[in-house]
Amino acid sequence: MKTTKFLSARKCLWMLLAASLSVTNPAHALTLLRQQGWLESVSAVWAPVSGAEAYHVYYSGEGISNQQADDCLVRQYAEGFRVDVPGLKAGSYTLTVVAVNGQGVELERATTEPLQVKAHNREGFAFTEDFVPGGYRMDGTPKDGARILYITAKTVNTVTCSVSDGKKDVEYTGLANILSAYGKGRDKTPLIIRVIGTVRATDYEGLKDGNYVNFEGSNASDRMLEHVTLEGIGDDATLYGYGICMKRTNGIEVRNVGIMLFGDDAISMDTDNYHNWIHNCDFFYGAPGSDDDQVKGDGSIDMKYRSTRTTIAYNHFFDSGKVMGCGGATKEETNLLITFHHNWFDHCDSRCPRLNHTTAHIYNNYYDGVAVYGIGCTEVSNAFIEGNHFRNVQRPMMIAGQGTDRVYASDPEKGTFSGQTGGMSKAYNNKVEGPVEVRLFYQSDDPVQFDAWLVESRDERVPETVSAYKGGYVYDNFDTADDFYTSMPDEPEQVADVVTTWAGRMDGGDLKWTFNNSVDDKDHDINTELKAAITGYQSQLLAIQGIEGGGGTEPEPEPEPEPTPTEVTQGGYIVDLINDPNSGFTIVGSTSNSKGVVTVDGTTYNTCLKMGSSSSVTFTVSAPMTMTLYFAASENKRISVTDIGELTIPATNIVTATLPKAGTYMIKRTNGESYLYYIALSKTTTTAVENVYSNSGSDLFEPQYYDLQGRSVSKPTQGIYIVKTGGRTYKQYIK
Numbered sequence: 001m002k003t004t005k006f007l008s009a010r011k012c013l014w015m016l017l018a019a020s021l022s023v024t025n026p027a028h029a030l031t032l033l034r035q036q037g038w039l040e041s042v043s044a045v046w047a048p049v050s051g052a053e054a055y056h057v058y059y060s061g062e063g064i065s066n067q068q069a070d071d072c073l074v075r076q077y078a079e080g081f082r083v084d085v086p087g088l089k090a091g092s093y094t095l096t097v098v099a100v101n102g103q104g105v106e107l108e109r110a111t112t113e114p115l116q117v118k119a120h121n122r123e124g125f126a127f128t129e130d131f132v133p134g135g136y137r138m139d140g141t142p143k144d145g146a147r148i149l150y151i152t153a154k155t156v157n158t159v160t161c162s163v164s165d166g167k168k169d170v171e172y173t174g175l176a177n178i179l180s181a182y183g184k185g186r187d188k189t190p191l192i193i194r195v196i197g198t199v200r201a202t203d204y205e206g207l208k209d210g211n212y213v214n215f216e217g218s219n220a221s222d223r224m225l226e227h228v229t230l231e232g233i234g235d236d237a238t239l240y241g242y243g244i245c246m247k248r249t250n251g252i253e254v255r256n257v258g259i260m261l262f263g264d265d266a267i268s269m270d271t272d273n274y275h276n277w278i279h280n281c282d283f284f285y286g287a288p289g290s291d292d293d294q295v296k297g298d299g300s301i302d303m304k305y306r307s308t309r310t311t312i313a314y315n316h317f318f319d320s321g322k323v324m325g326c327g328g329a330t331k332e333e334t335n336l337l338i339t340f341h342h343n344w345f346d347h348c349d350s351r352c353p354r355l356n357h358t359t360a361h362i363y364n365n366y367y368d369g370v371a372v373y374g375i376g377c378t379e380v381s382n383a384f385i386e387g388n389h390f391r392n393v394q395r396p397m398m399i400a401g402q403g404t405d406r407v408y409a410s411d412p413e414k415g416t417f418s419g420q421t422g423g424m425s426k427a428y429n430n431k432v433e434g435p436v437e438v439r440l441f442y443q444s445d446d447p448v449q450f451d452a453w454l455v456e457s458r459d460e461r462v463p464e465t466v467s468a469y470k471g472g473y474v475y476d477n478f479d480t481a482d483d484f485y486t487s488m489p490d491e492p493e494q495v496a497d498v499v500t501t502w503a504g505r506m507d508g509g510d511l512k513w514t515f516n517n518s519v520d521d522k523d524h525d526i527n528t529e530l531k532a533a534i535t536g537y538q539s540q541l542l543a544i545q546g547i548e549g550g551g552g553t554e555p556e557p558e559p560e561p562e563p564t565p566t567e568v569t570q571g572g573y574i575v576d577l578i579n580d581p582n583s584g585f586t587i588v589g590s591t592s593n594s595k596g597v598v599t600v601d602g603t604t605y606n607t608c609l610k611m612g613s614s615s616s617v618t619f620t621v622s623a624p625m626t627m628t629l630y631f632a633a634s635e636n637k638r639i640s641v642t643d644i645g646e647l648t649i650p651a652t653n654i655v656t657a658t659l660p661k662a663g664t665y666m667i668k669r670t671n672g673e674s675y676l677y678y679i680a681l682s683k684t685t686t687t688a689v690e691n692v693y694s695n696s697g698s699d700l701f702e703p704q705y706y707d708l709q710g711r712s713v714s715k716p717t718q719g720i721y722i723v724k725t726g727g728r729t730y731k732q733y734i735k
Contacts, residue, residue: 030099030108033080037093037115038506039280040140041086043234044095048081049108052099054545057083061093061114072150072196072546073233084234084506086194089139090119120255123487124311124339124361126277133277134229134253135192143227146190151175153203154547163187176206176214183216183248185223193230195257198539201241208245209613210640210670211263217248220272220306224250232256236510236539241287246307248272256505258282260534263670264289266300269307279313282504282511283320284534285526288645288722295526295722296321299351303358304328308336312353316344316504318513319520319527323348327356327381335359335380341487342495344503345370347515349524355381355423359478362386363489366499367393369521373417376400379471381423384479385452389495390432392521395439396451397425401470403451404439421471426462426479427452431492436521511537567622571679574609585679589615596632598653598677608632608675611639617667617679621659626684629655629667634674642666649674658684 034045042059057069074083083095092114099107119140122132132138135146142148149159161178162169166186172178175193182191201207208214217224225248232238232255243262246252246269259266259281266283269276278301286297300320303310305328317323323345326336336358343365345352350372353360356379363386367374373395377383383397390396398405400418409416432438442454448469453462462475478484490498513530520527568584571577577585593607608631609615627641631653640646642665644657659665659681667676703723705713 030097030110032097032110032112035095035112035115037117039118039120039502040088040090040136041084041506042088042093042095042112042115042117043082043084043506044097044112045077045080045082046097046110049099051101052107053102054100054104055081055083056098056100057085058096058098059085059088059093060096062089062091064093066096070148070150070546072152072194072544074545075196075234075541076543076545077540078542082234086231086233087136087140087142087192088117089141090117092116120279121313121342122277123485124277124313124341125309125337125485126275126311126339127485128275131251131275133227133251133275135190135227136229136253142192143190146192148192148194149175149178150194150196150546151199152196152544152547153199154544156199156203157205161191164189174205176204179214179225179228180206180216182228183214183218183225185218185225188226190227191229193228195230195232195237195239196234196544197236197541198238198240198537201263204242206614207242209263210668211242212245212268213239213242215244215246215249215252217250217272220248224248224272224274225252226250229253229255230257232258232505235506235508236541237505238537238539240537243267243286245270246273246276249276250274252276254278255280258284258505258509258511260284260537262286262297264298265302266297267302269301269303269310271305271307273303273307273310275309276307277311277313279311279315280502280504280506281315282509283315283317283323284511285319285531293321296349299323299325303336303338304332305330306332306334306336308334308338310336311339311341312343313339314342314499314503316346316509317348317352318346319515319530320345320348321524322351322354324351324353325356326353326358326360331380332357335382339363340365341489342366342499342503344368344499345374347371347520347527350374350417351376354378354418355383356420357381359476360384361479361487362388363487364388364492364495364498366496366503367391367396368496369393369515369517371522371524373398375425376417377423377425378418378420379423380473382476382478383423383425383452385425385427386429386458387489387492387495388430389492389499390430390438391496392434392436392517393432393438394436396430396432397427397440398451399423399425399468402468403441403446403449405451406469407441407449408439421473422468423473424462424466424468424475425452426475427454428456428458428460429489429492431495510540566620568619568681569621569625569683571627571681573605573678574676575605575607577679578609584619586618587616592675595675598630598632600630600678600680605630605677608677611637611667611669611674611676613669615669617676618664620664621681622662624661624684625659625681627657627659627665628680629676630678630680631655632675632677634672634676637672637674638670639674640668640670646670 031047058066069085096111098109157174160173162171163181164187172181238258240260243266283300288295299322301324303326338360340362341364345367347369352374354376359382361384365388367390370393374393375397378400399422400420401422405415406412441450443450461477467474566584577583578587597606634649635651637649705716
């Protein structure tokens, strides 16, 4: 196997934090606490051995004998030490754990019982007989020559990998740079990216628009970014504060990661993406957006503009708002082909999924208390809805402009969820149960106003005489065509057990949540307790055996404290702030004198800071301040400010905002490069409620206040709050 320089460093020192463990083992015996086989991986947890400075783990089975696991797969938690070995085909395996001292002498060893490994379900549009997305083969083992990278909060910007430019191999440092090099499309070597623990947005240099790990190819033909797996190790791998963006990709696999508080979509498939596979992931709330329906984030997965032949399977969506949108706003040239199977829509709101110019096979999903609607089929779309379990979903499946969408609408022509023309859905062998009053019409209930055409066997065709009430679309019977892929659906009575066992991260992930059905089945507002758990989430990972910079048996020394930032009381010309080491401003980014000029108080300035994806301005104030930012040529670009959120630059190119309290603030770009010339700061002396951002000019009337984490506040004190009143939502600062 070809590996990176980072992986080959097997002699890297073991980061031990043994003093922090509450469990010790003075008898030197190595005691296994837990052991199991999972999906194409095995794991074990053991108590620490006194005197051990490292643990070597060997795995055997299915033709493999005493293969040593990579050091980075051995990690330390409060419970003990843990190893996970991925990339195994289905079968029986054993793990042997060997404790060694500082001289490499064996102290103790223990071997697990035989562990049974299951194969991932590789069904759906993403697969062909000779093509499997990602860096693994159909049997779950790494493809020939696959490169493997280990990504942690500590290595995400230092990991190295050699990537061919078509003529020679060039070594790149940092995951963002490695993916950018792969995006040139000259190197098609399979790549496996293994995420360990939590990697936060603040850890990752080079996020696209501050929101995404960027998978982007150079063109949509011979130079796409291809054959990459991004996977989590164990039950706690988490992308925190950002998501994943794909553009001009082919054969990308994302699995076994949790995605929390992402800035836009958790996963965005934006333009020319083919044969991609998203499975066994946990999707939590995103960061609140500016619209009323984005308090839970924008969307979990978005697929559009020729993003086709996709499989979305075995994912766990926790109270997602708008779960999945399929098909672009400007329509698709040909229908997207997408498979959705064995997903757990756990008290989500809607769009599970919403189809537009899409052909979808939707089977064996568990709709668990979905508050608004389940499947929405709009214009030029086909949905084969098979073997799903709908528990307490009032509107399980809908076609735009007819059936439930029309009958229960105050304006039948507009409908309740789309206003578009309808597609056509075929339903077979689904389980639908209350106790909610279910609104679901088949053609046996109403031959015209139905929500899906019910068939008695999988291979029964929808008659060509049947068409959508609004728009006249006819189902294309893709699922009975000779070239349709083979699938083996579970019976709907088995779906809840299968999905709740296998969907999401390994063992349900490290952040588990059980909803209160009596409340949450009908409630589509944000769950404040869940939001607080996500906002306060902290990794329980203590150390990783394969990371450079560890040292012996002693804990690493505490880092030197950061110097107290210089407090500032006024700003100035951006060039002066950069050049003056005592200005109090920390400014990252490049300048330009070709973007225009700005005049402030009669003085004209001609050099700006280019606010790109990696640019930032950081400063500290000792009291609430009024801040004014002067831009040029930046209309409709967006920035974010600590404690205020996202701001759109108006036509005047001047942004004014109140910094609500003493503390440190950061200005960053969120969408589009903008050009900042001048920062003005002045003390604010107002004592009344001050409107920072609002999408309405109306006065308040009996408002409900929420903090920036979405928790209800009965008596707001000083600070910024989300206010809801009269159907409106906006932010306010209270002094």
